Amino acid sequence: MKIAVLGTGTVGQAIAARLSGLGHDVTLGTRDPQATLARTEPDGMGNPPLSAWAAEHGEVRLATFSDATAGAELVVNATSGSGALPALEQAGADNLAGKVLIDISNPLDFSKGFPPTLFVKDTDSLGEQIQRAFPGARVVKTLNTLNANLMVNPKELGADSSVFVSGDDAAAKTTVIELLQSFGHTDVIDLGDISTARGTEMLLPVWLRLMGALGTSAFNFKIVR
């Protein structure tokens, strides 16, 4: 499948590499491809510049948000929470229309330090904001509840764990569930419509506290029943 992954951070890199490895035709979308590749310093989180990653993943093209989305059948939003709506604006409503849009972003607000708070919650969610802003896109919220490596390599945990999907379009969710299964996810729970993204986005505070308590981000929720 021709897939655009928007966002060149840890999540975007992990998703793009895994999809490419599974045989998909992947384009990584960024605001300014030349500026992104020109960076030689680690980012604010200490991650290596994209150029190093790109050198090892020559099969993944880099393009503007708009070009990447225009050429794709399915789009993955792997931007930061605050970057999501601006990136999707650049991707373009027309380019997104009719396409499955996997939203992984979390509405984290780091402006008051760590742990971050959520800039939308409880009575609304970032997933819903995106669906409202791009009514032609078929938004499915998923994978925002585990770290980038486990998103695409869940079997590394050694025990079965769960991921969730939220979205208004049943066929889009079926497509996404198949993609998640191709990553190795064996317990995908369909929570319902896009408003259920409120629940998974509000998992972030306990996820962040668990990372602190456990001293690792290599964990995931399993819904035991």
Add this chain to the structure above:
Amino acid sequence: MKIAVLGTGTVGQAIAARLSGLGHDVTLGTRDPQATLARTEPDGMGNPPLSAWAAEHGEVRLATFSDATAGAELVVNATSGSGALPALEQAGADNLAGKVLIDISNPLDFSKGFPPTLFVKDTDSLGEQIQRAFPGARVVKTLNTLNANLMVNPKELGADSSVFVSGDDAAAKTTVIELLQSFGHTDVIDLGDISTARGTEMLLPVWLRLMGALGTSAFNFKIVR
């Protein structure tokens, strides 16, 4: 141990019965014991009146919030979220001083229908509100992330699952962890200070959506790592 369980709903009944069965000396606290026992109609959730339960649990005494708390070494807040601070006011700051106070309540606001929203979240929590209102109490937030039966009988799930503790007093948490282990909990995760209750209280929205998606409340979170 002499234990007061404040609140006569499903959670209070389950906790009181289990503690009593484990040999503890349990008093159930309520605003007006005579009025509580005089009720013959099911409550708003369809649960049978307390008198029926009390007839089967003669070893559990019923007392006012104040009397129950005054005579206890450890106190369990099993009231509803909106009822928590008023009930604890009646229990009395002097009666709570120096005692471990297990807080199970969730800040659910049903005023706009189902699913409920949270009346405190993200930058504060009900657990913190209780700790601030009763600085002499040694508040430990726990058990608010699973149904009443599984709180006290976690082994009924058939697979290992997790519960969390949040609190400022390390010795109080040790006492609570031992009590949780006596219920059958094998994976108790200490998240840190009482502010980490924000995380577990914010689990409620996804818990409620999971209950809808799975068609049962007989599930729990396991932190796989």
